[in-house]
Amino acid sequence: MQEGFELVAMGRALIHDPALVAKLAAGELTESGCIPCNRCVAEMERDGGVCCPRLSEQLAARAARRRRRRSGG
Numbered sequence: 001m002q003e004g005f006e007l008v009a010m011g012r013a014l015i016h017d018p019a020l021v022a023k024l025a026a027g028e029l030t031e032s033g034c035i036p037c038n039r040c041v042a043e044m045e046r047d048g049g050v051c052c053p054r055l056s057e058q059l060a061a062r063a064a065r066r067r068r069r070r071s072g073g
Contacts, residue, residue, distance in 0.1 A: 016034035016052040048069075
């Protein structure tokens with residue numbers, strides 16, 4: 001990364017781990033845990049927002065957002 005770059009496709013990787021850039025900069029990671037399965041793309045139209053369907057905590061957060069919307073909160 002020190003040499004720079006012109007364009008990086010990181011959409012799916014950031015869906016998988018929104019803190020990816022900070023973790024890369026801090027040296028905590030050297031690559032994303034995303035396995036470009038494209039399952040997140042299929043999830044984009046679902047109520048509650050996009051998430052990585054491989055990560056149960058993201059699925060739980062989306063379900064909570066759905067419940068809040070349905071209850072008016």
